[in-house]
Amino acid sequence: MLTDRQKIILQILVDDYIRSAEPVGSRTISKRSDIKISPATIRNEMSDLEELGYLEQPHTSAGRIPSQKGYRFYVDNLLQPTEDNKIDVESLRSNFIHRIDQMEQVVQQTATILSSLTNYTAIVMGPQANAAKLRHIQLLPLHDRSAVAIIVTDSGHVENRTVTIPEGIPVESIERYMEFLNRKLVGQPLHSLKKQLHSVIATELAHYSEQFESVMQLCNQMLAGDEEEAKVYLGGTTMILNQPEFRNVDKLKPLLDMFGQQDELARIMRNAQAPGVLVKIGQENNHEIIQDCSLITAAYSIDGKPVGTIGVLGPTRMDYARVITVLHQMTGSLSAILSNLHK
Numbered sequence: 001m002l003t004d005r006q007k008i009i010l011q012i013l014v015d016d017y018i019r020s021a022e023p024v025g026s027r028t029i030s031k032r033s034d035i036k037i038s039p040a041t042i043r044n045e046m047s048d049l050e051e052l053g054y055l056e057q058p059h060t061s062a063g064r065i066p067s068q069k070g071y072r073f074y075v076d077n078l079l080q081p082t083e084d085n086k087i088d089v090e091s092l093r094s095n096f097i098h099r100i101d102q103m104e105q106v107v108q109q110t111a112t113i114l115s116s117l118t119n120y121t122a123i124v125m126g127p128q129a130n131a132a133k134l135r136h137i138q139l140l141p142l143h144d145r146s147a148v149a150i151i152v153t154d155s156g157h158v159e160n161r162t163v164t165i166p167e168g169i170p171v172e173s174i175e176r177y178m179e180f181l182n183r184k185l186v187g188q189p190l191h192s193l194k195k196q197l198h199s200v201i202a203t204e205l206a207h208y209s210e211q212f213e214s215v216m217q218l219c220n221q222m223l224a225g226d227e228e229e230a231k232v233y234l235g236g237t238t239m240i241l242n243q244p245e246f247r248n249v250d251k252l253k254p255l256l257d258m259f260g261q262q263d264e265l266a267r268i269m270r271n272a273q274a275p276g277v278l279v280k281i282g283q284e285n286n287h288e289i290i291q292d293c294s295l296i297t298a299a300y301s302i303d304g305k306p307v308g309t310i311g312v313l314g315p316t317r318m319d320y321a322r323v324i325t326v327l328h329q330m331t332g333s334l335s336a337i338l339s340n341l342h343k
Helices: 004-020 026-030 039-051 068-078 086-097 103-118 171-185 190-208 212-222 237-242 249-259 262-271 320-342
Strands: 121-125 134-141 146-153 158-164 232-235 277-281 293-302 305-315
Touching (some): 004 039, 004 068, 068 277, 103 121, 103 232, 103 305, 103 320, 121 237, 121 262, 134 171, 146 212, 158 212, 171 212, 190 212, 237 249, 237 305, 249 262, 277 320, 293 320, 305 320
Antiparallel strands (some): 121 232, 121 305, 134 146, 146 158, 277 293, 293 305
């Protein structure tokens, strides 16, 4: 257990290091007007905090910086939430709510807004298709026997794909087939649609339609890809270049490479899913590439049902109070906008 004096010194040191990115010495702390502790006492306490593993000294005769253990204690026990971002979030929310009417656009814009508010890289996992259920399926004929299949889920996700109408299906029969599929498939999880199609529905469809094989071929086209991972959207990927911790090219390159890999980003965000706000610091992250970073994530929902995750990635010297406050506000705004679009 840390003493009250040690907690005060640790909090001041972490706050100062977050702002300056420079090791903090005892004289810097002692010069604060709100601190009535002698420089000698501060030096002794900092030495004890280093022995306890909360601080590190990068160079001899240099000041101290927080260790991963120090950051963890700071986030769990000393963090003071800030409300200074509320106006920014609300103004940006009102700026795009009237312009965007598609869920994917909202999610993508969220990544951009989140990055601009925090000055770190934002990672947003879109509504997860595998957890969603079918709300509606529609087929709009175009020309030359091509058509657009529209899949709408209960989370509001809309997927459009172009399909070819097999020769054995009269165009005038399409509406009747779509009514049949909607009766049978609405409310089913997306990941089980093909299983339903090839078991229960196929048997009934064989009696229902003389064009059984052609209709099954069309259905397979329409449902192709519904078991894919949710998309991951990025905002401010170059923000990492502004952090002194990543001026080393050897440390930076793996991060930039990772930003281009959807599978890796999806895996990272899946491992960071939890109720409320989750803070993973340094080696608490399972992915080796981001073990010099902190990742703060929060879930957003549609009609009270969690459907995706938004996150902020930056150095362990992150402004935790600001990022956590922004995430709280952004998840609330995003959930409200998506729920409205869903309706």
